[in-house]
């Protein structure tokens with residue numbers, strides 16, 4: 434068995450320009466003090482403003498820093514923003530900071546991704562950022578986390594969606610160690626439906642991984658983070674090396690050409706880890722070293738897995754993308770899915786026991802604070818590498 438293993442550990446980072454990651458409880462700090470609060474490692478400081486200090490809407494002609502992000506990020510009247518109250522900090526992604534907020538108008542708890550415009554421009558990811566929102570607006574599926582709203586402030590972009598209180602699949606996996614094959618089968622069937630749906634729309638996700646799969650209150654999956662997704666027409670090929678190293682298909686690691694089949698490889702890595710508690714190949718420092726590891730690995734499943742699951746993994750983790758499983762009928766007729774109906778309503782009929790079982794309580798949220806545009810002081814610390 435040539436598979437190297439790495440058990441549940443810290444979340445692997447996506448391949449994108451580098452930037453700081455350690456973030457403390459700065460939201461609590463933000464809520465408790467008046468001055469700008471630095472976000473560690475990001476060169477970003479949040480200065481809470483009262484409604485009276487809200488920056489005025491830009492006049493006509495629009496400044497370029499506004500028009501560049503239109504129409505995907507409309508300018509929102511400040512009154513709308515003030516209906517949002519920050520309930521807490523959720524995560525620091527490689528692109529933005531995710532906050533939990535209360536939408537007072539709709540009495541709904543939401544998550545807002547806050548992305549500094551300057552970072553988008555510095556990293557030359559404007560097109561990608563707009564594509565993320567336009568794709569998320571386009572997709573409507575029971576196992577996709579849909580977009581609620583998107584808008585821009587003076588210095589930040591905001592992407593809002595429903596808050597998933599049950600957390601993400603990575604956190605659940607780390608707590609559980611690994612899942613039973615019945616649970617893996619259910620999660621796999623839900624993800625098969627999502628990927629088939631996206632690929633039929635001509636969308637390749639390119640970052641299928643546990644951290645990008647949220648769980649709804651009944652433990653069913655919601656694929657999220659379309660930050661690396663793009664439209665790829667049938668027969669068209671991509672060449673950009675992107676994704677999260679441990680999940681990237683060999684044809685992506687080698688710089689393409691690659692197609693939607695790359696997502697099915699990522700699904701294979703994900704299911705391997707869910708079922709065995711270990712990644713099939715340990716992470717390497719960069720895509721060149723990772724490609725070598727992937728080439729040398731035989732991707733044999735641990736003997737504890739059933740022959741049907743081992744076969745599914747082998748057929749997803751197939752080096753030749755043309756021989757990889759990739760159509761719905763491949764899965765419908767597969768022995769691992771015997772008895773499974775690929776119907777979203779039926780799959781969601783029962784709650785997922787392992788996901789809804791009681792877990793240690795979350796930290797109590799801080800007192801709500803008004804969500805002001807975050808007129809942030811974005812002065813980057815001197816000597817920061819460019820881009821990132």
Ligand SMILES: Nc1ncnc2c1ncn2[C@@H]1O[C@H](COP(=O)(O)OP(=O)(O)OP(=O)(O)O)[C@@H](O)[C@H]1O
Nearest residue numbers: 524526527528529531544595596597601644658660
């Ligand atoms: N709607 C949500 N509800 C609850 N948690 C969320 C929500 N959206 C995101 N998160 C949490 O925030 C984390 C980062 O979110 P997201 O992946 O969208 O950000 P990102 O900047 O694109 O990160 P990365 O590129 O590192 O994956 C997720 O792994 C998840 O744990």
